[in-house]
Amino acid sequence: MSIELENVTKRYAGQATVDGVTLEVQKGELFVLLGASGSGKSTILRLIAGLIAPDDGVIRLEGKDLTPVPAQERGVGFVFQNYSIFRHMTVGENIEFGLRIRGVKRSARAERRDELLDLVGLGGLGGRYENQMSGGQLQRVALARALAYRPNVLLLDEPFGALDVKIRAQLRQSLKDIQRSLGVTTILVTHDQEEAFELGMRIGVMDRGRLLEVGTPSDLYARPRSLYAAQFLGGGTVLVGQCTRDQVRLGTLTLPIPADVPHEEGDRVRVLIRPEQVSLEGAEPAPQAASLGRGEILENNFSGAVRRLRVRVPPLPGVRQLVPAPAFGEEGVTLEASMPAHLAEPPRQPWVVLESWHILRQPTPRLLVCDEGEGIAPALELARPLVASLDAVATVLGVTSDARRIDAMRAALAERAAAAGLETPSVRVRRGDLVTEIVSEQREGPYDFVVIGAGEVESRRGRREPPRFGEILAGRIRTPLLLARGRPRRIERILICTAVGEPGKSDIRAGGWLARRLGAAVTLLHVVRPGQTPLPMVPLHLERGVATLRELGVSGTHCMRAAESPVEGILGLLRETPHDLVVVGASAGGERITRQVLRQAGCSVLVVPHGSW
Amino acid sequence: MTSPSAPSAPRAAVPVGIVLLVLLPLILMPLSAIFIFAFRGGADDFLRVLTSRDAQFALRFSLLIAFATAAINAVFGTYTAYVLSRYRFRGKQPLGIVVNLPVAIPTVVVGTSLLLLWGPIGLLGRLLAPLGIQPMFAPAGVLLAHLFVTFPYMLGAVKPVLDEIEGTYEEAAYTIGASRWQAFRWVILPALKGGLFSGALLTFAHSLGEFGATVLVSGNLRLRTQTAPLYIFAQFEAGNVAAANAVAAVLATLSFVIFFFLLRYTERRGR
Numbered sequence: 001m002s003i004e005l006e007n008v009t010k011r012y013a014g015q016a017t018v019d020g021v022t023l024e025v026q027k028g029e030l031f032v033l034l035g036a037s038g039s040g041k042s043t044i045l046r047l048i049a050g051l052i053a054p055d056d057g058v059i060r061l062e063g064k065d066l067t068p069v070p071a072q073e074r075g076v077g078f079v080f081q082n083y084s085i086f087r088h089m090t091v092g093e094n095i096e097f098g099l100r101i102r103g104v105k106r107s108a109r110a111e112r113r114d115e116l117l118d119l120v121g122l123g124g125l126g127g128r129y130e131n132q133m134s135g136g137q138l139q140r141v142a143l144a145r146a147l148a149y150r151p152n153v154l155l156l157d158e159p160f161g162a163l164d165v166k167i168r169a170q171l172r173q174s175l176k177d178i179q180r181s182l183g184v185t186t187i188l189v190t191h192d193q194e195e196a197f198e199l200g201m202r203i204g205v206m207d208r209g210r211l212l213e214v215g216t217p218s219d220l221y222a223r224p225r226s227l228y229a230a231q232f233l234g235g236g237t238v239l240v241g242q243c244t245r246d247q248v249r250l251g252t253l254t255l256p257i258p259a260d261v262p263h264e265e266g267d268r269v270r271v272l273i274r275p276e277q278v279s280l281e282g283a284e285p286a287p288q289a290a291s292l293g294r295g296e297i298l299e300n301n302f303s304g305a306v307r308r309l310r311v312r313v314p315p316l317p318g319v320r321q322l323v324p325a326p327a328f329g330e331e332g333v334t335l336e337a338s339m340p341a342h343l344a345e346p347p348r349q350p351w352v353v354l355e356s357w358h359i360l361r362q363p364t365p366r367l368l369v370c371d372e373g374e375g376i377a378p379a380l381e382l383a384r385p386l387v388a389s390l391d392a393v394a395t396v397l398g399v400t401s402d403a404r405r406i407d408a409m410r411a412a413l414a415e416r417a418a419a420a421g422l423e424t425p426s427v428r429v430r431r432g433d434l435v436t437e438i439v440s441e442q443r444e445g446p447y448d449f450v451v452i453g454a455g456e457v458e459s460r461r462g463r464r465e466p467p468r469f470g471e472i473l474a475g476r477i478r479t480p481l482l483l484a485r486g487r488p489r490r491i492e493r494i495l496i497c498t499a500v501g502e503p504g505k506s507d508i509r510a511g512g513w514l515a516r517r518l519g520a521a522v523t524l525l526h527v528v529r530p531g532q533t534p535l536p537m538v539p540l541h542l543e544r545g546v547a548t549l550r551e552l553g554v555s556g557t558h559c560m561r562a563a564e565s566p567v568e569g570i571l572g573l574l575r576e577t578p579h580d581l582v583v584v585g586a587s588a589g590g591e592r593i594t595r596q597v598l599r600q601a602g603c604s605v606l607v608v609p610h611g612s613w
Numbered sequence: 614m615t616s617p618s619a620p621s622a623p624r625a626a627v628p629v630g631i632v633l634l635v636l637l638p639l640i641l642m643p644l645s646a647i648f649i650f651a652f653r654g655g656a657d658d659f660l661r662v663l664t665s666r667d668a669q670f671a672l673r674f675s676l677l678i679a680f681a682t683a684a685i686n687a688v689f690g691t692y693t694a695y696v697l698s699r700y701r702f703r704g705k706q707p708l709g710i711v712v713n714l715p716v717a718i719p720t721v722v723v724g725t726s727l728l729l730l731w732g733p734i735g736l737l738g739r740l741l742a743p744l745g746i747q748p749m750f751a752p753a754g755v756l757l758a759h760l761f762v763t764f765p766y767m768l769g770a771v772k773p774v775l776d777e778i779e780g781t782y783e784e785a786a787y788t789i790g791a792s793r794w795q796a797f798r799w800v801i802l803p804a805l806k807g808g809l810f811s812g813a814l815l816t817f818a819h820s821l822g823e824f825g826a827t828v829l830v831s832g833n834l835r836l837r838t839q840t841a842p843l844y845i846f847a848q849f850e851a852g853n854v855a856a857a858n859a860v861a862a863v864l865a866t867l868s869f870v871i872f873f874f875l876l877r878y879t880e881r882r883g884r
Contacts, residue, residue: 051784071787078788084781088803097799098789149790 002027003048003153003185008057010043013403013431017043019209020057020426027062028183030176032200034190034232040209041189042081045155048187049076061152074153077146077184081158083138085130091141092117092126098149116144119178136167143175147182154179156188160195172198193233197221205229208444225361227270231323236274237335238323238360239316242551243267248359251316253290261359264516265553270322270360275338277357280311280350290354292316297348298334302341309337313352365392368447368479369425370438373398373412378453380420382484382604385491386451387422390517394425395447399437406431435471442479454483454598454605470591473607480510481586481607485598494522495579497570497593498545508545510608511583512552522549523579524558527569534560567596574601581606644865651862654855662859670836671844672863674752678840679820682759683813689760690767690812691805695797697768698775699783713765723761724829727754731830750832755840758826763816770812774805811875818871821864 003025010018018040025031033041046052048059050071059066066074086094095116096109104112117123120140130138139159146154159175160168176199179186190196196203197217204214205228212226224230227238239250247254248269255271257263285291295313310324312332321333335352367390369383380396387394396417398409406429413427430437442450454469469483496511508524515522524545528534542558549556563569570582570593582597584590586609594605652659662668697709715723731738731748738749748754778801786796802809824842831838833847841860848857 049784049788051787071784072790072792074788076788078785080781080785082779082781084779084785086782086785086800086804088806097786097791101790101795101799145785145789 002062004060006058008047008054008059010047010052011055013406016209016428018047021211023204023211023214025185025187027185030179030186030188030199030201032188032190032196032203033206034193034196034203035206036191039206041206042157045157045187045189048153049078049155050074075151077151077154079142079146079156079159081161083142085138085141087130090126091122091128091133094141095145095148097145102149112148116148120144121174135163136171139163139171151184154184154186156186158189175199205232223358224272227322227360230272230360234274235336236272239271239333240268240320240322241271242318243269250319251292253292255290255357257359261361263362267362272358272360273335273354275308275336277355278335278337279353279355280309280337280339280346281353282347282350285351285353292352292354294349295352297346297350300345305341306338307341311335311337311350311352363446365390365448366446367392367394368397368442368450369394370397370450370452371413371416372453373409373416377416377420378484379451380417380422382482383451384421394422396425396427397438397441398429399434400429400431401433403431435468438472439477442477447479449482450477450479451482451484454485473586473591478609480609483594483598483605483607485604486602491518491580492520493579494520494581494583495573496522496524496583497566498524498526498542506610507583507585507608508548511606512549512554515554516552522554522556524556525570525573526560527563527566528560529564530562567593570597571600574603579603583608585610647858647861647865650854651858658855659859662856663863665856667835668844668856668860671839671841671860674839675821675841678755678759679817681756682763682820683817685760686763686767686816687809687813690764691771691809694768694772694775698772712768715762716765720762720823720825721829724758724826727758727761727826727830731757749830750834750838752838754830755827755838758830759820759823762823762826763819766815766819767812770815771805771808774808778804811878814871814875818868821867
């Protein structure tokens with residue numbers, strides 16, 4: 001029987017545990033849902049079994065909508081993680097229970113029971129009780145019990161979770177054999193990559209309630225689309241390089257980008273290198289080899305059949321390392337490598353050559369749009385043109401301290417988002433303090449920008465309160481924060497302030513990226529005190545900034561202004577030449593500058609935390 | 614070498630002796646006094662007193678009420694335990710306290726409160742009186758008082774067992790095809806057997822000995838609402854010590870038997 005899930009969502013306390021999951025499992029397939037704990041995979045099983053009802057979406061079995069069908073009539077076999085074998089019944093009675101409920105005659109029941117006990121390799125043990133059996137045996141009893149009434153679908157929730165490694169391997173094989181021989185459509189949930197590879201005909205990778213990608217084990221390993229799946233299945237090294245002319249530059253190396261990976265000039269492209277794709281050689285490689293130069297071995301661990309290594313190569317200009325996360329202050333690029341253990345150990349300073357690699361798909365830009373649920377909605381208004389020109393996905397976030405308002409809040413947010421012209425955003429409501437929840441949400445989610453309204457806020461008690469972005473910035477936000485102010489319009493001119501010292505690289509990258517997508521022009525500004533000569537490197541820095549923008553395909557100019565303070569310089573320039581967006585770094589003075597610009601110039605501000613871009 | 618921290622088995626005689634010395638005047642001697650006084654007039658006398666109409670009624674009435682109380686509270690107590698253990702709702706904690714309150718309230722207060730509610734001038738009793746319904750000073754009143762006083766015992770015996778059964782236990786039954794009732798009947802109830810048994814015995818024993826609330830709500834009417842403890846009290850007051858002692862001896866023996874079973878049962882489960 002095929003199972004279909006269409007846009008299924010399940011929320012607990014306003015939080016989507018399962019978030020718009022669409023999936024089809026074929027008849028007779030053994031499908032594995034893989035994800036970390038809390039990713040919502042077990043909830044999907046419980047939804048299919050009818051133990052809980054979805055808040056949204058449809059679940060179908062062989063085309064038939066299961067919504068009105070109670071758990072008892074779905075004909076689903078469920079093996080729970082703790083097995084839940086009935087203690088006061090013998091193993092045999094446990095297996096027969098489903099048949100007894102269905103009024104099957106005693107002799108027929110006994111026949112089926114013995115058949116199943118043989119199938120799972122427990123022949124003759126039907127008279128035992130739960131406390132007389134081992135974990136592995138109980139798991140097989142649970143399986144036999146779930147199969148007794150010939151279910152349409154078999155659901156297994158971490159069936160090997162409680163067992164030791166050796167028994168796991170045995171039971172995996174026997175489960176596979178049983179599933180094959182019966183041909184029953186099966187969904188198995190696990191957090192174990194090895195288990196998923198060994199059992200799954202197809203695997204679905206889940207993260208935070210979302211089904212990220214689905215594919216055969218070999219497909220997912222060789223060609224993952226998302227960073228999460230790449231990391232969860234197999235690991236390795238992920239480097240971020242810049243895209244120029246359909247190639248990604250990693251230092252002196254250029255790797256071609258396949259045509260099916262959408263990319264644009266200047267994009268940051270993520271390159272996945274699996275450990276076995278890194279070759280460590282004693283002799284200098286041929287010039288056409290994809291060499292990253294000479295490295296140094298940091299770690300060398302023997303683990304049976306393979307040897308796992310970590311090797312560091314000198315810094316590659318313009319390359320950022322994503323995975324493994326670089327240690328603070330560490331220079332250079334660290335790569336994970338592996339090699340068959342029977343081969344000779346590599347020299348201490350080997351040449352590092354990439355034998356192959358995989359380019360991850362560009363992630364869709366994600367905006368986190370925070371809305372109050374009432375009053376004016378500057379964040380939503382600003383988000384609309386951004387979503388349109390960035391081709392981004394917006395998540396509208398509301399925060400309430402009152403658990404009873406969660407549903408009303410969600411409805412209000414959906415309505416306001418629609419009114420602002422945002423098409424099908426996902427809506428999240430968190431309970432708690434506004435600032436804390438915004439900071440945690442951006443920390444948990446893969447967001448590129450956080451958009452919040454920055455006008456004065458009418459509180460529920462009717463007081464006018466200043467926006468609390470200062471606290472959000474102080475909360476160590478890692479994502480650029482877009483403070484929306486005034487009537488939204490097209491963003492055509494962007495001012496990037498390099499007010500103090502050298503232009504921050506993050507500000508220029510983030511501002512430049514936005515400018516490119518929005519088709520906006522950029523002004524780079526540097527402010528000096530009247531009568532003071534700027535430091536000699538300032539003009540050079542500004543030139544470099546403009547060059548960086550040019551590389552991104554953005555037209556930029558730079559200017560220097562004399563003013564008593566950076567804020568005055570910015571405001572002075574804005575009076576002469578209006579800009580639609582001011583970009584500042586989230587440095588020590590950043591918050592003060594931001595507050596003044598918002599209040600006095602009335603234009604939106606993008607605050608870019610250092611190193612966030 | 615023997616270490617000083619592991620002395621040879623301590624001699625039991627002294628501490629056991631002390632315990633016995635304390636228990637003797639506190640518990641054992643009063644209990645034996647009952648039997649000694651009960652049989653002072655000889656077995657014939659004992660039987661004669663016991664077979665008197667009043668004593669017979671009191672004993673039978675007490676046993677009947679105890680059976681009814683145990684049966685009714687087995688159902689209500691189990692259901693309440695099930696609700697408290699399986700559902701999450703607002704006010705669950707206060708409810709958990711309220712249902713255990715009867716253990717903490719003096720039984721005399723329970724009797725008074727019942728009178729103030731159901732009595733002829735009570736809040737609800739006043740409405741019932743014109744209909745000719747009068748629960749107080751009637752067997753129904755005694756039953757009400759006993760249900761009230763013994764309610765927590767069933768709950769206390771069943772709820773811990775229920776709490777220990779994982780939620781997936783029932784869910785497993787549902788996915789297998791069992792209805793809510795079938796899951797309860799075939800999966801939960803058998804697991805509760807021990808708790809039900811000991812809870813029912815405890816309730817029965819407490820009902821059998823209940824005095825404080827009963828004396829107020831029953832009106833102590835002989836051959837109508839007089840339970841065994843009330844009979845003992847009344848006979849004592851009338852100076853009829855032999856009659857009081859005979860019934861007291863029967864009550865004590867019944868309690869022994871009940872607790873013997875209870876102890877045996879819990880011991881067997883404990884192993």
